Amino acid sequence: MWINPSAFPSTINRLVTRPIENYVFRLQNRKPHFYVKKDGAITGARANVELNANEWTHLAAVWDGLGDGMRVAAVSFAECFSVRR
Numbered sequence: 001m002w003i004n005p006s007a008f009p010s011t012i013n014r015l016v017t018r019p020i021e022n023y024v025f026r027l028q029n030r031k032p033h034f035y036v037k038k039d040g041a042i043t044g045a046r047a048n049v050e051l052n053a054n055e056w057t058h059l060a061a062v063w064d065g066l067g068d069g070m071r072v073a074a075v076s077f078a079e080c081f082s083v084r085r
Contacts, residue, residue: 001025004056015059025061027051034061 003015008030016025023036030051035044043063051057 001060002056002058003051005051005053007053008051025059032059032061034063036063 001015005013005027008027011029013027014024015027016023018024020037022038023034025032025034027033028046031049032047032051033044034046035042045061047059
């Protein structure tokens with residue numbers, strides 16, 4: 001998903017939440033964090049990058065369903081596309 005936050009109003013900012021928190025994509029301390037709840041156990045992963053306000057960023061998360069194979073990525077618009085003038 002592409003996001004462009006204008007501010008970070010709290011320590012935890014939810015972006016996507018499925019019913020009963022089966023999965024959640026959020027920003028925690030401006031870092032992307034994704035977690036899945038399966039059979040009562042929570043598996044999660046965080047990206048090691050802090051997002052900036054007013055900057056487009058693409059967020060993605062994948063999980064192999066086995067528990068340890070979860071990854072989160074965040075890439076800024078500038079890193080994805082070169083702008084010609």
